[in-house]
Amino acid sequence: MIDLHRILVPTDFSKHSHNALNYAVAFADKFGAELYLLHVVQDLALFIPEAVSVAPPVAPAVEQMTAAVHEALQRIVRENDLGRFTVHCDVREGTPFYEIIQYAKESDIDLIIMGTHGHTGLVHVLLGSVTEKVVRKSPCPVLTIRDPEHEFVHP
Numbered sequence: 001m002i003d004l005h006r007i008l009v010p011t012d013f014s015k016h017s018h019n020a021l022n023y024a025v026a027f028a029d030k031f032g033a034e035l036y037l038l039h040v041v042q043d044l045a046l047f048i049p050e051a052v053s054v055a056p057p058v059a060p061a062v063e064q065m066t067a068a069v070h071e072a073l074q075r076i077v078r079e080n081d082l083g084r085f086t087v088h089c090d091v092r093e094g095t096p097f098y099e100i101i102q103y104a105k106e107s108d109i110d111l112i113i114m115g116t117h118g119h120t121g122l123v124h125v126l127l128g129s130v131t132e133k134v135v136r137k138s139p140c141p142v143l144t145i146r147d148p149e150h151e152f153v154h155p
């Protein structure tokens, strides 16, 4: 008997990851599972090069960014009435697919639910690059959710 205790929804705050969250809510309701919302702040070194040298002056900028993302995750919890679940909100820095996989291992996640696409959302691309890599390397099953308005365009 398959039992799902911990469901991870990696979010880039796009409409696609919001659709994925709707599925996660349905699964969490059925299985009584806990939800894990994770956003990975990408390539910090590109935006704040000084951050990689851990210079004290940029530490507040990093903290501010992390705090802003935390707030955005809390907003998702409020706006989707997730109060009835145990919801873990986390922010990581690094390469999104890698951090998502590490997080899934560390938190002993049973199922990852994510969008087939994200902010870039190119119609002709079958899967976004983050999803493709997570599907390849995930320690647990991955459910990918396609946006109904985002179907293939036939030539």
Ligand code: ATP
Residues within 6 Å of the ligand: 009, 010, 011, 012, 014, 016, 017, 020, 038, 039, 040, 041, 042, 096, 113, 114, 115, 116, 117, 118, 119, 120, 121, 122, 127, 128, 129, 130, 131, 132
């Ligand atoms: P690409 O980024 O490859 O140009 P894309 O933005 O359309 O294309 P992905 O980035 O793979 O596609 O996004 C697919 C899903 O991956 C999103 O719906 C979201 O669930 C997850 N995701 C993407 N980026 C992040 C991130 N930085 N943190 C957490 N989850 C993410």
Ligand code: MN
Residues within 6 Å of the ligand: 012, 118, 119, 120, 128, 130
């Ligand atoms: Mn993306």
